[in-house]
Amino acid sequence: MSGLMQDAVVLEKKGLIKIEHRQVPNIKDPHYVKIQIKATGICGSDVHYYTHGSIGDFVVKSPMVLGHESSGVVVEIGDAVTSLKIGDRVAVEPGVPSRYSKETLSGRYNLCPHMAFAATPPYDGTLVKYFLAPEDFVYKLADHVSFEEGAMAEPLAVAVHANRLGNTSFGKTALILGAGPVGLLTGATARAFGATDVVFVDIFESKLERAKQFGATHTILWNASSDEATLVHETVKVLAGGRPDIVFECSGAEKCIRAAVKACARGGIVVQVGMGKDDVSFPITELSVKEATLKGSFRYAAGDYDAAVKLLSTGQVNAKPLITKVFPFTEAVQAYQYNVEHAKDVAKTIITGPE
Template sequence: MTVTKETHTPNEAFVLHPGGKFTFEERSKPTIQSPRDVIVQVMATGLCGSDVHYWQHGRIGRYVVEKPITLGHESTGIVVESGSSVEGLTVGDRVALEPGIACNTCNHCRNGRYNLCKDMRFAATPPYDGTLARYYRVPAECCFKLPSHISLRDGTLIEPLSVAVHSSRLAGNMQEKSVIVFGAGPVGLLCCAVARAFGASKVIAVDVVPARLASASNYGATHTYQMTSGKPDENAADLLAAAGLGLGADIALDATGAEPCLNCGILALAQGGTFVQVGLRKPNLSLPVGQICDKEVVFKGSFRYGPGDFQLAIGLLDSRRVRLDGLVTHEFEFAQAENAFENVAGRAGIKSVIYGPGVDEKAANVASEY
C-alpha cells in the first residue's frame, strides 16, 4: 500500500463553515509537537449523525460552529511519522484512531473516567478540527493497531463499536439476560452485536424502518420489532409478547434519543431493570417517571467511551465474536464528501465512509498487507 511521506504534501481538508457551507482547503500539515505524538495519514472516515447535525443545525447543545471546522472522527489511517518516545508503533502501521485527547490531570481523568474531562479535545467538536483531512496528529495512546483481518474501511466502525461497548458495560452483567436495543442504525446494530458477545440470551432490535431490521439478525439480534405510531404501552406490550418476555426485559439500550423509544423501553423493562441512554436527539424529553420509581429502574446516561473500551472493541473483532461485514453500505471519494453528508441525511443504507485524499479505494477495502 502506498503511503504519502513527503513533508511538502499539502494537507487537504474538507471544511464546514458557519451557515452550512462546505469547502475544500489546503491547510498546513500537522507536525510532531510531543515525543508521544504520531502523524497519521487518514485513509477512511465514517460519517456520524453528529457530523450531519453540525452541518444542518450548526450546533449540538453548547457546542456551536462559530468558525470553519473540519468534521469527522470515525477514522483509520497509517502512521507516517512518530515522536522520539513512541513505543509499539512504527511507520506503516494500520491504526484506528480514538479521536479524543483528555487532560489526564483532572479528577475525572485520574479516576478513570476521562470521557467526562471538561477539557477534552474531541475531534469535530467545536472548536477542535476533525479527521476529514489528509493528515491528523494524535498521541500514540490514541492509536490502536487494526486486527489483520479488518480492512481500513471497516476499521472506521471501531469508534462506534467502542460506543456500544461502553454503553453495554454500563448496563452491567448481560450473561443470560434479555436486552432490548432501540435503533437499528450503526450504533444500535453494534449494541446488538456486543450484547450477544457479552452473553445475552435474547436481543430484540427495535426500529421503525423495516429495511434496517431486516439485517439485525446478522449482528446478534434474536428478535426484531417494528415500532408503530401507537401508544408506548401498546408498543411495549406487543414487543414483549413478540419476544416471549412476559415479565419484561432485563436491560434496554436506546440508540435513538427518540421520546417514544425511551417511553416504550422503560415500560418494557422488568422490575429492577436497567435502562442505558446511548443516543441523543432533543435535550429535554418527557419520561414515565412513575414507572421508573415503581419498578426501581436504574437509568444511566452513556457518553462516548472510556478506558479499555477501544481495546475491548478490538478484542471482540480479533476473536471474531463481533463481525462488521455489511455495515458499510456506501463509499465516497474525498471529492464526493458533500454527497456523503447528503446520503447520511437521507438515511440511506447503514454506514457511509469517505476515503482520504488520494486514497486507493481498493487498497482500503482489503485486510492487512503486512
Template sequence: MSPSSDNPSFVLQELNKVSFEDRPIPKIEDAHDVIVEVKFTGICGSDVHYWSHGRIGSFILKSPMVLGHESAGIIHSVGSAVKDLKEGDTVAMEPGIPCRHCTHCKSGRYNLCPEMAFAATPPFDGTLARYYRLPSDFCFKLPEGMSMEEGALVEPSAVAVHVSRQAGVSVGSSVIVFGAGPVGLLCCAVSKAFGATKIVSVDINEERLNFAHEYAATHIFRSKKESAEDSAKRLVEECGLGSGADVVIDATGAEICIQTGIWALRTGGTYCQAGMGVPDIQFPITAMCTKELNVKGSFRYGSGDYQLAVNLISNGKVKVKELISKKVAFEDAEEAFQDVKAGKGIKILIEGPAESM
C-alpha cells in the first residue's frame, strides 16, 4: 500500500487470504449520514470464522469484503440534517443498518430485519478501514472520560445486554453462563449489573475460569467428560443452586453445554442461546417440556441495547478495559487475526490506519 492511500482497508479476498487495499473514501449520501474516522476495532469470532471458513450459515463470502464490525472513532464529517453530532465527537459505531420499514423494524426488533446491512457480513463491507459511513443515529457519542478503546467494546457489550434482556436477568437472579470467551464474560458482567446475585461461569479452560472469577462471576465450574445430566447435577450441587438456576445462557454453541444447561435449570427457568455452533444438535426436549422452560434465541442487539451498553461501561458497572489483551497497529492486522484464531488473549484491538499509510 502506497503512503498516499486515502482509505486503507483490511480486505478478506477469499478463504484464508487477506490483503490491504486503498478503497474509495465513503461520501455522505443522505442528510442524516456521518463519516467516521475509525480509531479502534476489536476482532470478533465471526470475523475469524469468515477468514478461515468463508461462511457462517447462509452468509457466504462470494467477493472481497472489508472485515471488522466492533469499532469506535471520531466524527469526520456530518450531513446537513445531523443535529446531535459534530466533527470531532468520539463515538461507538453500531454496525448494522436495518431497512426501517418492515414489521420487525417498526416493532423495535430491527435486529431481525430481513434487509439488514450488517458490517463484515457478506456482501457488506466492514469497519476495518480509515473511514466508514453510518446514519447518525447509529453512532453513540462517548461520555466524557470514556476512551475509544472502551467504545470499540460497546458492540460485544451490546450483544451481552441483548442476551441478558432476552433471558430476563433481574435483581436476585441466579445465572449460569457457559463459555468464558468475550461474550460469555460480558454476559457475566451484564448479569451482575442487572442485579444477579449468583453468577456461575462454566468452561474447560482453567485460565479463562480464573479470569472470569476475578472479573464478574461469583462461582466457576470446570466441565468434565461426563453426561450432560451428571454434569448438571454436579454443577447445581457444587455451586449451591438449590433446585436449579433461574437463567442459563449458552455462549458456546456446543451441544454438551446446551444439554447441560437445560438440565441445570429450575422448573420454569429461562434458557437463552447466544452462541452459534453446528446447525443441528440432540436436544433434551422432554426435560424442557416437563420443566416448562422458557427457551429463547438471541441475535445481535435491538432497540436501546447499544445505548445501555454505553451507559453501563461509562458508569463503571461493566468494565471492559480488563478484557483487552493487546492493541496492534493496522498493518499487523493479519497477525492479530492469527492470534485470535489460536485462542491467544481475550480481546485484541486493531488501531485505525496511521496517517502515514
C-alpha cells in the first residue's frame, strides 16, 4: 500500500480545518496493527485547538490531523501481533508512551514525558481512514457495542481514571461539578463502581436533565452568580445532612474548584478533572483543616482503557445518550463548526468513516 493516499481532517491553523490528503501509513514495527477508522468523537481539546490554536504549552505550529476518540476494524497486523486478528472490531487508545520511562514502568504512563498522543502537537490524530497503533493499546469491542459507542471508550477511560483516584466504592457519596461529557461519564462510572449517591451540579438545566441518564441520584441547578456557600448548603440538603466523600471537579471553573473543597467531607477526596486557568484562588486552610486530599487527574493509566471498554460491553455504563449529533466524514468541517456554535447543547458529536 506504499504511496497510497487517504483523506484526513487537518487543522491547518487556528480557525481553519480542511479535508486534505495524507499518505497511508505502513506497518514498520511488528507489534503494530493497522486500523480502518469507523467512528471518531470530537473532544473539547480538539475544539480548543481549533478555536485557540493551543492548549498550554502545546501549540499548533504546523498542520495537524485532528481526532483521538476513535474505534474501527483491524485490517492488517504486524508479524509479532498475537492478541488481535484482521476483522476485529476495536477501540483505539490514542496515546503511546515511551516503553522505557520510569513513569511507564510504574504503571503511570499517562505521566510519561515522552508520550506521543494523537492530535496533540506535534502528533497527528485519528481522523483518517487508516491509523497505526501498537497491539497492546488496542481493545476488542463486543459485537453488540457500536463503533459510535466504542469511540466513547476514550472519555470513559478518563472517568475511570478519576474514579480510581477518588477510591470510589460501594456506599460512597460523590459530587460531580460540571455535567459536560466527562462529568457525565464520571458520574456514571461512580455509580458503576458502587457509589450510592451521585449529585450533579451545573448551571444549565438541560445538562442536569441529561445527567439523570448517567447515574444522577440528585441534581443541583447552580446560578452562576450564586456563591460557594449556597452550593455547599444545597449539597448538604440533598444528602440529608451529609457531605460527599468524593468531589469530582469537572468544569475547571475557579468558583467550582473552591466549592469542591468547601463541600467535601472531612477526610474526603477532591479529584480535579477539569482544566481551567493556570492559577486560581484556593481555600488551602479548609483543605488542611479537613485533612482532605486533593488529586490531579490526567487522562488515564494502566488498566483504565480496558476497564472502560468492559463497562461499555457489560452495559454498566450506557454511552448512547451522550451522542447528540452524527456527521459523515465528508462533513467533518461542519461537525466542528456545529460543536462551536452549539457548545451549550452538545454532549458528544461523532464523525463516522471515512468509508
